[in-house]
Structure formats: structure tokens, C-alpha cells
Amino acid sequence: MLESLLAVGGLMLLRDSVEWEGRSLLKALVKKSALRGEQVHVLGCEVSEEEFREGFDSNINSRLVYHDLFRDPLSWSKPGKALPGGPLEALRALDKRTVSGPATIALDSLSWLLHHLPCPTLCQTLHALSRQDSCPGDTPPGEQVRVLGLLHEELHGPGPLGALSSLAQTEVTLSGMMGQASAQILCRRPRQRPTHQTQWFSILPDFSLELQAEPPLESQPRSDPHTPSVDPTTHLTFNLHLSKKEREAKDSLTLPFQFSSEKQQALLRPGLGQATSHIFYEPDAYDDLDQEDPDDDLDV
Amino acid sequence: MAVAGTSGTGTRSTGSMVAAASTNNVTSFQRRGPRASGADSGCSRLVSIAGTRRSVRNGQLLVSTGLPALDQFLGGGLAVGTVLLIEEDKYNIYSPLLFNYFLAEGIVSGHALLVASAKEDPADILQKLPAPLIDHSYKKECDEDICGHKMESDIKMKIAWRYQLFPKMEGRPVLSSGFGHDYDISKRIPQELIETSKWHGFFLPEKISSTFNVESCSLTSGYMKLLQFIQNIIYEEGFDGSNPQKKQKNILRIGIQNLGSPLWGDDICCAENCDASHSLTKFLYILRALLRTSLSACIITVPTHLIQNKAVIARVTNLSDTVVGLESFIGSEKETNPLYKDYHGLIHIRQIPRLNNLIYDISDVKDLAFKLKKKLFTIERLHLPPDLSDTVSRSSKQDLAESAKLLGPGCGMTAGGKKHLDF
Numbered sequence: 001m002l003e004s005l006l007a008v009g010g011l012m013l014l015r016d017s018v019e020w021e022g023r024s025l026l027k028a029l030v031k032k033s034a035l036r037g038e039q040v041h042v043l044g045c046e047v048s049e050e051e052f053r054e055g056f057d058s059n060i061n062s063r064l065v066y067h068d069l070f071r072d073p074l075s076w077s078k079p080g081k082a083l084p085g086g087p088l089e090a091l092r093a094l095d096k097r098t099v100s101g102p103a104t105i106a107l108d109s110l111s112w113l114l115h116h117l118p119c120p121t122l123c124q125t126l127h128a129l130s131r132q133d134s135c136p137g138d139t140p141p142g143e144q145v146r147v148l149g150l151l152h153e154e155l156h157g158p159g160p161l162g163a164l165s166s167l168a169q170t171e172v173t174l175s176g177m178m179g180q181a182s183a184q185i186l187c188r189r190p191r192q193r194p195t196h197q198t199q200w201f202s203i204l205p206d207f208s209l210e211l212q213a214e215p216p217l218e219s220q221p222r223s224d225p226h227t228p229s230v231d232p233t234t235h236l237t238f239n240l241h242l243s244k245k246e247r248e249a250k251d252s253l254t255l256p257f258q259f260s261s262e263k264q265q266a267l268l269r270p271g272l273g274q275a276t277s278h279i280f281y282e283p284d285a286y287d288d289l290d291q292e293d294p295d296d297d298l299d300v
Numbered sequence: 301m302a303v304a305g306t307s308g309t310g311t312r313s314t315g316s317m318v319a320a321a322s323t324n325n326v327t328s329f330q331r332r333g334p335r336a337s338g339a340d341s342g343c344s345r346l347v348s349i350a351g352t353r354r355s356v357r358n359g360q361l362l363v364s365t366g367l368p369a370l371d372q373f374l375g376g377g378l379a380v381g382t383v384l385l386i387e388e389d390k391y392n393i394y395s396p397l398l399f400n401y402f403l404a405e406g407i408v409s410g411h412a413l414l415v416a417s418a419k420e421d422p423a424d425i426l427q428k429l430p431a432p433l434i435d436h437s438y439k440k441e442c443d444e445d446i447c448g449h450k451m452e453s454d455i456k457m458k459i460a461w462r463y464q465l466f467p468k469m470e471g472r473p474v475l476s477s478g479f480g481h482d483y484d485i486s487k488r489i490p491q492e493l494i495e496t497s498k499w500h501g502f503f504l505p506e507k508i509s510s511t512f513n514v515e516s517c518s519l520t521s522g523y524m525k526l527l528q529f530i531q532n533i534i535y536e537e538g539f540d541g542s543n544p545q546k547k548q549k550n551i552l553r554i555g556i557q558n559l560g561s562p563l564w565g566d567d568i569c570c571a572e573n574c575d576a577s578h579s580l581t582k583f584l585y586i587l588r589a590l591l592r593t594s595l596s597a598c599i600i601t602v603p604t605h606l607i608q609n610k611a612v613i614a615r616v617t618n619l620s621d622t623v624v625g626l627e628s629f630i631g632s633e634k635e636t637n638p639l640y641k642d643y644h645g646l647i648h649i650r651q652i653p654r655l656n657n658l659i660y661d662i663s664d665v666k667d668l669a670f671k672l673k674k675k676l677f678t679i680e681r682l683h684l685p686p687d688l689s690d691t692v693s694r695s696s697k698q699d700l701a702e703s704a705k706l707l708g709p710g711c712g713m714t715a716g717g718k719k720h721l722d723f
Contacts, residue, residue: 119570123562127419128505159570159608163562166392166569166606193630194391255459264461 005185006033006104009144010169011130013110015153015161020174020181023047024203026106026150031056031207033104033146034063041094041105045069045087045112052108055207067094073116087116091125103145105129110149110164111156119160123167130169180215349549349595351409352380353479358657363411363551363597364480366401369679371480373649373668374622375661378599380551381592382621382653383584387604388558389628389645394670395601397485397677398626399555402599404429404489406497406553408481413499414533414554416526418563422501425557426494431487484675502529504564522565523583530554530590540594552596559583560602560616569606577612584619621653626670640682643669647679 005012006029016022034040040063044052048070053061067090075086091113094105107113113122130147153161153173165171171186180200188194200212233240242250259267263280355362355376362377365384371377378384384402388395406413407429415422507525534540539552560566560580567574584600591598600620604613617623628645629635640646647668654660667682 118567120562120565120567124418124505124565127563157572157608159572159606162606163569166561166603167563188391191393191396193393196631258458258461267462 005029005170005172005187006036006146008169008187008189009130009146011126011147011149011167012170012172013164013168014148014150015171015173016150017152017154017174020176022150022152022174023108024207025172025174025183025201025209026108026148027052027055028203028207028209029148030064030104030106031060032209034060039063039065039103041065041067041103042108043067043069043090043094043105044108045073046109055205057206069112087113088121088125091129095125095129105145105147107147107149109152111152114151114156114160119163123163126164127167178215180212349551351405351411351479352551353377355379355661357661358655360655362479363553364405364409365398365599366403366405366480366483367398367677367679368480368482370398370624373663373665373679374624375652375663377479378597378622379653379655380595380597382597382655383588383591384597384599385616385620385623386599386601387623387625387650388601389626389630390605391628391630392558392603393630394626394628394645394672394677396557397672398624399557399599399601400425400429401483401677402553403555404432404483405481406551407489407493407499408432409551410497411551411553412537412539413497414502414530414552415499415557416502416504416529416555417557418504418522418561419558421503422499426499426501427488429489429494430483430485431489432493433482433484482676485672485677486675500529500533502526520579520582523579526556527583527586527590530587534590534594534596539596549595552594554591554596554598556598556600558603559600560604560607568609568612569603570608572608574609577609580612581615581619584616588619588621617651620651621655622649623651624648625650640669643671643680643682645670646682 014022014026016025030040030042042052042064044066049066049068052066053064056064069087069090073087110122117125126147126149130145149164149168151161151164169188171188173184173186174181175184176182181202182198182200185197185199186194187197198214200214202210202212204210259280259282263282267280349361352361352363353376354360357375361380363380364371364377365374374384386395386398403413403415403426413426415425417425502525504522504525507529508521534552535542537552539550558564560568562569566580568577568580587598590596602616604616604625607613607616625648626645627648629640629643630645634640647670649662649666649668652660652662665681668679669682670677670679
């Protein structure tokens with residue numbers, strides 16, 4: 001699953017925390033894309049270049065284009081030696097440079113950039129970076145630009161985290177259990193339901209990614225079996241169930257407004273030329289059918 | 301609903317009232333006025349624009365939102381000159397559908413469109429609109445759904461036999477013809493419809509790509525540019541009556557996507573106490589002023605789940621006219637709840653405007669849920685079954701699901717079947 005992540009373009013957020021660090025995963029993904037022959041640009045802000053390149057062998061190191069913001073972030077030394085303009089200019093430069101072919105941009109850390117740039121500006125720049133081409137529908141998925149951003153989620157409040165998550169195509173949250181690291185991957189494709197997956201992995205010393213199966217969960221202490229539910233319908237003083245004879249008697253009972261089926265149909269069928277309404281009278285057993293009007297002798 | 305039933309009368313013009321009265325033989329009253337026979341004449345006092353109708357409650361000019369179901373719950377449609385605010389769902393899957401329905405309805409009715417977005421190119425948005433359906437094919441699909449239900453409950457009723465012929469209580473509202481069209485989401489709108497329509501696009505990265513330093517990304521610059529753009533279009537095309545046009549009056553439908561997100565340069569999703577927290581509220585205020593003085597209707601989608609300050613959400617709601625919130629079940633614990641198993645989310649109608657009226661035009665149904673089928677987006681009443689399970693404890697969700705199935709058909713059926721209790 002982690003390998004197929006690199007096939008999707010756009011922004012990928014790697015959220016790590018103090019217990020489970022994400023830089024090694026970032027370096028593993030960088031190594032993987034370098035081995036596939038893509039251009040890799042790294043914007044380093046938090047660690048020095050030597051430390052970032054440590055552990056990579058020479059062919060990977062030769063493919064990495066490193067933009068260093070760690071040594072001189074505020075450009076105090078002689079101009080021309082370090083990147084002028086600060087982090088925003090560095091990001092814009094990345095935007096212009098990577099125009100051809102598939103490329104991966106690794107931002108060493110988005111947290112550093114969030115602290116130095118206003119959040120909306122960073123979001124706009126990232127959005128411009130990840131939609132490099134004018135017609136994203138035309139280029140095949142392998143040709144798109146991938147932006148990998150490392151984000152330390154404990155450093156930020158819910159606001160910037162939510163804003164960056166809404167921009168990201170993929171979000172990988174690192175966690176783990178008992179020394180085993182896991183990645184919870186949330187993949188958001190446009191107009192489709194987001195997919196959620198958990199992948200256990202480990203990083204080898206040469207920064208290659210090794211996927212692992214889920215470690216066996218240790219058996220949790222079982223909760224005490226709940227008491228058997230009591231059936232309230234037993235031991236009642238009244239009858240809740242009908243015996244067969246009683247049911248037959250109930251079915252054969254004539255209900256007061258249950259008419260014969262012809263009358264039912266006549267009532268149900270809407271009359272065509274029904275200018276007046278008909279009165280259907282079925283005399284009951286106790287009805288008095290005296291036609292004489294008892295009010296006839298009144299002089300009203 | 302009374303609104304749906306009288307849609308036919310709304311579209312008749314004054315000229316033909318005389319003819320209609322004589323054919324119906326209902327009344328001998330005749331309208332005194334210009335006796336234009338049949339067609340709409342220029343001197344008719346009621347403005348009759350294609351794709352609009354008058355509300356039966358207060359005579360307000362209404363346009364359809366593209367979803368007849370939503371129109372019904374909003375009191376007949378969206379009033380011209382008002383703002384419809386959609387609060388986006390968490391993963392922004394369903395709110396673009398409502399947005400697209402609104403724009404597609406504009407194209408099919410021949411209205412002018414203005415699409416503004418900071419994320420996607422407006423030309424791409426227009427390519428992805430749903431295709432309109434002819435009436436009978438949609439009805440056929442509806443009937444297929446109903447037939448499936450009919451087979452299950454064909455039992456003759458013994459005591460309540462008078463209700464046999466009554467139609468079953470459906471959650472789906474009545475379709476009114478002539479106002480609001482049906483769309484097929486799985487198909488794209490045909491290209492020639494887009495080309496014949498008049499549309500204007502506003503894509504933010506293009507407009508401010510020239511100067512991209514920190515100062516120019518001030519919070520109101522994106523909004524200012526959008527407001528100027530809208531104002532120019534309204535003035536040039538004559539939607540506010542400034543250039544008296546010889547041609548037919550038309551409605552401008554404005555669609556703004558993801559307003560308030562950081563891509564517009566706005567801070568409210570990022571921080572709780574942001575510096576310019578009033579930029580969005582000012583924008584909505586000015587936008588509403590522009591809309592009230594022109595023949596236009598606007599739909600805005602706002603990611604309110606990202607806004608950190610609850611007071612800003614309340615202000616944004618108060619500054620809009622109609623507010624509809626979408627809550628999808630993806631990722632929440634409601635996804636596995638058997639009560640909601642048929643639906644994909646809930647719709648909350650949070651606010652309805654009171655236009656030229658003393659009372660609000662709200663429907664009596666407050667629990668609405670939506671479902672995204674393969675071809676259409678339906679809004680239905682959420683039927684919550686009463687708890688008729690045998691066991692008194694409510695932890696048994698299985699029984700709730702059972703009773704939900706049994707009470708589906710409506711009021712005629714008694715909840716018999718698998719229950720132990722026989723009365």
C-alpha cells in the first residue's frame with residue numbers, strides 16, 4: 001500500500017509525533033522515488049544537509065537536489081551564497097524549476113515552514129506546487145508532481161492541521177504499538193469516498209521500506225460474561241400468548257365495520273358520475289326500522 | 301405540499317388568464333387589463349424570465365436549485381437576490397454535487413453563470429456538470445424503486461381496508477414539472493450546452509499570480525478582486541438594470557466554491573483569533589448588497605468544519621439568507637448505526653430567509669437525510685422507527701433494524717410478524 005502511494009500525485013502529509021518520528025519514512029520514500037529515476041528536490045529546513053544525506057548511497061545522493069534553508073534561513077551571510085528571499089522564494093523557485101517529467105519534492109519540514117510563513121500563504125503555495133501543470137487531466141498519473149511534507153502534529157493547533165489536511169491528497173499518520181511502527185493512510189480522491197488503511201512497517205538501516213503484517217494482539221482480559229437476560233414474559237398472571245383455539249376464534253370474529261367484499265369494493269371504487277354521495281345502510285341486529293318520523297306531529 | 305401543486309398556475313402569464321377562465325367554466329369573473337391573447341407581451345407587469353417562477357406565498361421570484369427535493373424544503377426554490385450557503389461536509393464529497401446541480405440548472409434554463417474558485421479552474425468545473433435527463437426516464441427510475449417496495453407489502457388489510465388504495469407514504473417529494481429539471485450524475489453535460497451558455501470564470505491563482513509576495517497575500521485581496529469582478533459583470537451585462545437592454549432579461553447565477561478556505565488567502569480556518577477575521581463577513585455583506593440590487597442568485601460553499609472560531613460561523617450564517625448544512629456519515633460512528641444504514645448523510649436546513657413576509661416559510665419536516673445513488677442525489681425524510689422491540693433494554697440494535705424495515709410502508713401496517721406478543 002505504501003508503494004502505491006507514490007503513484008498518486010499531489011500533496012502527501014506525513015504526520016509524526018514525538019514517539020514515532022517520520023523523517024526516516026520520508027527518507028525511505030525519497031529513496032524509492034530516486035531509485036525510480038525521478039527528479040527529487042529536497043527543501044531542508046530542520047536538519048543539516050550532511051545529516052539528511054547520511055545513510056543514502058552515492059547514486060541516490062547524486063540524484064538528490066538539495067535546497068538548504070537550515071544553514072542560513074535569514075540570509076545573514078553574504079548574498080549569493082544562500083538562498084535569497086527566505087522560505088517563500090525557495091518554494092516559488094521549486095515551482096518554476098520542476099517543469100519537466102515526474103518529480104518529487106520533499107519538504108523537510110512543513111512545521112518549520114508553518115512557523116515562518118502565514119498559513120494561507122503556505123497553503124496557496126503548496127496548492128500551486130501540487131498542481132504544476134495547467135491541465136491536470138491530460139498528464140498521466142505517473143508524470144505528476146508529488147509533494148511530500150513532514151508535519152509534526154504536536155506543534156500545531158487544530159486549525160493549521162485541518163487546513164493542510166483538506167489540501168492533501170494523502171495523509172499518513174504515524175503511530176505504533178510495542179515498538180512496531182504503523183502508518184494510518186487516508187487517501188482522498190476527488191469525488192470519491194476516502195479510503196482508510198493501516199499498514200505496519202519498519203525502516204531498515206539503509207532506508208528501505210519493509211512492510212510487515214500486523215503483530216498479534218495480545219489477548220485482552222475478557223470482560224466478565226454479562227448476566228443472562230431475564231425473560232419478563234415468564235411467570236405472568238395474565239396470558240400473553242394465544243392458544244390455537246383462541247386464535248381460530250379470534251380470526252373468525254366479525255368486526256363491527258367489516259363489510260362484505262362487494263360493499264368494500266363499491267366504497268373503494270371512486271364513483272364516476274357521483275354527484276351525490278350514497279349512504280349505505282346495513283341494519284344492525286337491534287335496529288328499529290320504523291319509517292314514521294316521530295317529529296311529524298310537531299308544529300314547527 | 302401546496303407549493304408543488306400550484307406550480308402550473310405560477311407560470312401562466314396575465315394575458316392568458318382570460319382564455320383560461322372561459323375554458324374552465326369555473327368563474328365568470330374576468331380580469332380587466334391588457335387583453336393580449338396568449339403570448340407574454342412586453343407590457344405585462346409580472347416579469348417572466350425563463351427558469352423562474354413566482355412563489356405562491358409572497359410573490360417572490362424564485363429560481364430552482366437544481367434539485368427539486370431541495371427546492372421543496374426551501375419553500376419552493378431559491379429567491380432571486382439571495383445567497384444560498386452550503387456548509388461543506390468533512391471530506392467535501394457531497395457539497396460539490398449541490399454546487400454542480402445549481403450550475404447545471406442555470407445552463408439548462410439559459411441563465412448566465414459566474415463561477416469562482418480558488419482550487420479548480422472554472423472551465424474544468426463546467427466540464428464536470430451532470431447531464432440533464434428527459435422527464436420520463438427519471439420517472440421510470442423512480443417507479444422501479446417503488447415497485448420493489450410494492451411486492452413486499454401487498455398484504456390485504458383487514459381492519460383498515462379503506463387505506464388499501466391510498467398511496468404509500470413516500471419519503472420522496474412530489475416532482476413538479478416545468479420548474480427544476482432532473483439530472484444524471486453519471487453522465488457529463490453535453491459540450492454544446494456549455495458552448496451555447498454564457499459563463500464567466502474567476503480563478504484566483506490566475507488573478508493574483510503576478511505579485512506573489514507576502515504583502516499581496518493580504519486577507520482581503522482575493523475577496524476584493526472577486527467582488528470587483530462580480531460587480532463588473534453585473535454592470536456590463538446589465539443584470540441590475542443599468543444598461544436598459546432590448547433583449548430578454550436574464551438571471552445571473554453566481555457560484556463560489558470553498559469560500560473561507562486558506563486557498564482564498566483567508567485566515568479563519570487556520571487560527572482562532574486571526575488578524576483579519578472580518579474579511580469574510582465584509583465580503584458576504586457586500587456580496588449580498590450586490591445581489592439585492594440585481595437579478596442574480598448565488599450559491600457559496602464554505603468549509604465550516606474547518607473554521608476555528610464559532611462566532612465567525614454564527615456571523616457567516618447570519619449574513620447569508622438560506623443556509624443548508626451537510627453532514628456525511630463517512631468516518632463517524634454514525635456510519636455503522638443501523639438507523640442510518642440506507643443513507644449517506646444528514647441535511648440540516650439551518651436558516652430560511654423571511655422575505656417580504658411576516659412568517660418563515662419552513663416545512664414541517666426537520667429530519668432530512670440524503671443518499672447518493674448512482675445517477676442521482678436524493679433527499680428524503682428520515683423515518684425513525686419507535687422502539688417496539690421485545691426486550692426493554694435498548695442495547696439490541698438488531699431489533700431496531702427489524703422494526704425499521706417493518707414500519708417502512710407507512711401507517712396502514714401493524715408491526716406484526718416476528719413479534720411474540722399477540723393481542
